[in-house]
Amino acid sequence: xxxxxxxxxxxxxxxxxxxxxxxxxxxxxxxxxxxxxxxxxxxxxxxxxxxxxxxxxxxxxxxxxxxxxxxxxxxxxxxxxxxxxxxxxxxxxxxxxxxxxxxxxxxxxxxxxxxxxxxxxxxxxxxxxxxxxxxxxxxxxxxxxxxxxxxxxxxxxxxxxxxxxxxxxxxxxxxxxxxxxxxxxxxxxxxxxxxxxxxxxxxxxxxxxxxxxxxxxxxxxxxxxxxxxxxxxxxxxxxxxxxxxxxxxxxxxxxxxxxxxxxxxxxxxxxxxxx
Numbered sequence: 001x002x003x004x005x006x007x008x009x010x011x012x013x014x015x016x017x018x019x020x021x022x023x024x025x026x027x028x029x030x031x032x033x034x035x036x037x038x039x040x041x042x043x044x045x046x047x048x049x050x051x052x053x054x055x056x057x058x059x060x061x062x063x064x065x066x067x068x069x070x071x072x073x074x075x076x077x078x079x080x081x082x083x084x085x086x087x088x089x090x091x092x093x094x095x096x097x098x099x100x101x102x103x104x105x106x107x108x109x110x111x112x113x114x115x116x117x118x119x120x121x122x123x124x125x126x127x128x129x130x131x132x133x134x135x136x137x138x139x140x141x142x143x144x145x146x147x148x149x150x151x152x153x154x155x156x157x158x159x160x161x162x163x164x165x166x167x168x169x170x171x172x173x174x175x176x177x178x179x180x181x182x183x184x185x186x187x188x189x190x191x192x193x194x195x196x197x198x199x200x201x202x203x204x205x206x207x208x209x210x211x212x213x214x215x216x217x218x219x220x221x222x223x224x225x226x227x228x229x230x231x232x233x234x235x236x237x238x239x240x241x242x243x244x245x246x247x248x249x250x251x252x253x254x255x256x257x258x259x260x261x262x263x264x265x266x267x268x269x270x271x272x273x274x275x
Contacts, residue, residue, distance in 0.1 A: 002036050004038070005036070007036060008036050008037065008038055009035075009036065009037040009038075009060050010037070010038055010039075010040070010057070010058075010059050010060065011026060011037065011038075011039045011040075011059065011060050011061035011062070011063075011255055012039065012040050012041065012042055012054070012059055012061075012062050012063070013039070013040075013041045013042065013062070013063035013064075013065065014042055014043075014044050014047070014050055014062060014063070014064050014065065014068055014072075015041065015042075015043060015063075015064075015065035015066065015068070016043060016065075016066060016067055016068075017043070017066075017189075017192065017194050017195060018041035018042065018043050018065075019041070019193075019219065019220040020041070020272075021219055021220060021241075021244050021248070021272050022039060022041060022063055022244075022248055023039050023040060023041050024268075024271055024272040025244075025245070025248045025252075025268050025269065025271070025272040026039035026248065026251075026252060026268075027039050028267065028268040028271040028272070029252055029260055029264060029265075029268045032260070032264050032267065032268070033256075033258060033260065033264070035256065035258075037060075037256070044068075047068055047071055047072065047075070048075055051072060051075040051076070051092070051099070052075075054092065054094055054099065055094065055097055055099055058094065058097075059094055060093070060094055060255055061091070061092065061093055061094065061251065061254065061255035062091070062092040062094070063090060063091060063092075063248075063251055064089050064090050064091065064092060065090070066130065066131070066132065066189060067130065067131075069088045069089050069090055069130065069131025069132065070087065070088055070089070070130070070131050072089050072092065072101065073087065073089060073101065075099070076089070076092060076099040076100065076101040077098050077099045077100065078098065078099070078100045078101070079100070079101050080100055080101060080102045080103075082102050082103045082104070082106060082107075083101045083102050083103040085138065086103060086106065086134040086135055086137075086138045087134065088103055088105070088131035088132070088134040088135055089101040089102070089103060089131070090102070090103050090104055090105050090131070090132075090135075090247065090251075091103065091104055091250075091251050091254060093254050093255065102254060103135055104246070104247040104248075104250035104251055104254075105131075105132055105135035105136075105243070105247050106135040106138055106139050107246060107247065107250050108242075108243045108244075108245075108246035108247040108250075109135060109136050109139035109140075109217075109243065110139045110142070110143065111246055112215075112238050112242055112243065112246070113139060113140070113143050114143070116213070116236065116238055118183060118213055119182075120143060120144035120145050120146070121147075122145070122147070122181075122182035122183045122212065122213070123147040123148075123149075123179075123180075123181045123182050123183070124140060124145055124147065124148040124149070124181055124182070124183045124184075124185060125148075125149050125151055125173075125181040125183070125184050125185070125203070125207070126140070126148060126149070126150050126151065126167075126185045126187065127150075127151040127152070127184075127185070127186050127187065127188055127190075127202060127203065128150075128151075128152060128186070128187035128188040129150060129152035129154055129157035129158045129160075129161045130157070130187070130188075132187045132217055133150070133152075133161060133187040134161060136185060136187050136217070137150065137161055137164070137165045137167065138165065140165070141165040141166065141167075146166070148165070148167040148168065149162075149167065149168040149169070149170060149181070150162040150167055150168065150169045150170075151169075151170055151171075151172065151173060152169065152171070153171050153172065155169075155171060158170075158171070173203070173204055173207060176206055180206075180207065180210035180211070181207065181210070181211055182211060182212045182213065183211060183212065183213040183214070183215060184203050184207060184208065184211045184213070184214050184215065184226075185215040185216075185217070186202035186203065186215070186216045186217065186218065186224075186226055187217050188202055189218070190202035190218075190226075191216065191218050191224035191225045191226050192218045192220060192224075193220045193221050194220075199225055200225060201225050201226055201229060202216065202224075202225075202226050203226060205229065208226070208229050208230055208233055208235065209233055211230070211235055212235065212236060213235065213236045213237075213238065214226060214227065214229075214230035214235045214236070214237050214238075215237070215238040216237075216238075216239060216240050217240045217243050218240040219239075219240035219241050219243060219244040220240070222239055222240070222241035222273060223239075224239075224240070227239055241272075241273060244272070245265070245269045245272070248272075249265055
């Protein structure tokens with residue numbers, strides 16, 4: 001990585017609980033490609049001031065994670081269709097002080113559903129109703145999934161998300177014997193390292209046992225309690241680490257205008273996961 005200098009381009013991430021995933025992925029690619037860029041993660045104490053800093057300091061790109069994916073909408077100048085369609089932002093690009101919001105989470109979910117050949121006939125339980133849940137619900141709808149239940153204790157947010165995409169809503173998991181799902185998708189912070197529920201399962205064990213596919217968007221750790229339980233039960237799994245790689249790659253392209261080779265992406269992904 002080049003020595004810090006006045007001409008270096010800065011990109012950042014904003015998250016309540018930042019990880020090193022983005023910093024390792026982006027900085028490794030900068031080094032591979034010989035770019036005079038650097039990437040740093042932040043946990044803002046004031047979101048509006050942080051976004052003002054992006055604009056005022058000429059920070060080129062800004063990744064946005066939980067819980068800010070909806071709150072930043074009022075702070076940008078323009079919404080790309082990828083973010084506007086689902087009213088959720090995970091990427092901001094600064095072009096000379098004009099901030100445009102994007103969403104690469106949708107792309108990641110879309111690609112992983114296709115890559116894993118998940119049948120659209122599967123019944124799906126999606127737990128959560130925040131910004132990432134919006135991206136996931138949109139990707140499910142657009143892929144052709146119809147039997148989807150949003151499980152969210154916040155009735156207003158859960159019902160609104162379900163209604164927007166023609167899905168069902170319920171406040172909690174069905175009791176034993178009241179139904180199962182073929183695919184479980186967790187888009188809550190349950191199981192995230194450093195959080196209050198780091199060791200908790202985001203779905204009941206009987207639901208894991210009954211499922212065919214288990215998908216956890218939590219990227220840190222790569223092996224969440226849900227993913228470990230699913231592997232132990234012999235289920236097909238899709239991990240948050242996979243989501244992180246795809247969405248970070250698309251962010252990298254938006255920031256730099258360069259699409260790395262598949263070999264370069266694999267090297268950056270391996271470096272990211274080796275932390």
